[in-house]
Amino acid sequence: MDRQLEPIIRTEGLTHVYSAGTPFEQTAIENIDFAVYPGEFMGVIGHTGSGKSTFIQHLNGLIAPTGGKVFFQGQDIHTSKLVTRDTRFHVGLVFQYPEYQLFEESVYKDIAFGPKNMKLTDDEIDERVRWAAALTGLEESLLDKSPFELSGGQKRRVAIAGVIAMRPQVLILDEPTAGLDPQGRDEVMDNIRAFHSQMNATVIMVTHSMEDIARIVDRLVVFHQGHIAMGGTPREVFSRAAELEQMGLTVPKVTKVAMRLRELGMDLPRDIYTTEQLSAALLAGKGAGR
């Protein structure tokens, strides 16, 4: 990753306090400095209520910060209403359980909702809807169906297609695979990866699946009680497994195995988070032991 690049999204002292001045006052996030660079695949993890959902909704201007600033390509996204609204087309946000937002009478129309709001021509809209549908593996025959007739996994993909049809430069997803069966999960993850590589877009993904994090992301941040507690490559973060577990987070199963083996006296590096790394380390150890 070329760090000389200008960050595509940057936050500065980002703070959000809910219901300020009432007994329900609650600081969701406090003083967050964050940057993501073009083309990065970024992971966000954290316990429920750690502020990660509030945080990502700031990145496309859905929530206005109570303190601090958000910059998209160097520009403060809250300078005017027009800028804020425009940012939403460049920074696509897929909420948790996005299938609950489907409303149109056909899949086609639902995917076209975003592009239509962008005031594109009918031809462009058509091209984008078909492209987004193809990318998310929705067959042409499904386009005329009602979204309410589809299976759970299909609905989820329609909802994701509805956001990527806007061709955002940054795609943010809040637990895109929650509640899906293993097959649906793999399909959705493949869709997201396909979008990432085809468009060379930036992706920010909130997830509970440490395996996904270990496999896909370039860099991740860990939210804890409204702050970013850790940040770095998966290798850097997972090497602090004990701290992660203290925050109530899990680590990849392979990391756990390696931790236990180390406790039992084996000489293994601390930054193991994939099966391949573990087997390589074990083989190397065996070679050395001979």
Add this chain to the structure above:
Amino acid sequence: MIKDITLGQFFPGNSIVHRLDPRTKILLTILYIVALFCAKNYVSYAFMLLVLITCVRLSTIRVKSLVRGIKPLIIIIVFTAILNMFFTKGTPVADVWLIRRITWEGLRTALFMVLRIMMLVSGTFLLTYTTSPMALTDGLEQLLNPLKKIRVPVHELAMMMSIALRFIPTLIEETDKIMSAQKARGADFETGNILQRAKAMIPLLVPLFISAFRRADELATAMESRCYHGGEGRTRLKQLHLVRRDYMALLLGLLVIACVILLARFGV
């Protein structure tokens, strides 16, 4: 934004007002309203204001929250004030142009009406602010219990009310979420004329209705699988008991009414 809706909002606390039995509080609110309508002159209004302030102080509810409850009514209040100022017969304030229509009597009535509306709203908000929705419906059910004799489905009504109250925050949250999701796709709920705005609501209302029906269905199944079959023979986890402070409070309430009636008759 939408979360600021104060309707039926409850501020948990542990003041004497919070601890009163919900039935007592409902009855006291009724007494308070009656007393308010008995007030007719400066002294009686001043007395009622004093009663309200005392209750608010006792409840530890912030004045700011009460003011927020009154805010949506500002148009009605202003409208009432203007109508009363202009259309009450009596001695004009001054003999210039429009002001000729304003009378001293009108000003007095306007002041009383404005005070009455504001105090009425504050008083009832005090009830919902200090009583949890569940306690409120429980209290209401028990108070209306005698009506069962004439076949009024009191339990069913109370159950519907508690379900409705229970789901207000859920629906608001859901609305907020769907609104955000559609805004993320470029939906615009804030600009345009009435027709455009109404049309912009479709992407919000369709998912909201679908999820409301889904929730209702799930709730019904959940209730049935726990053998709910209406109010007959149903016992409660939290029994309501009137204790000494409730009787004292009711006695005080009656005393307030008596005072107001006396003040309204003999005061200025």
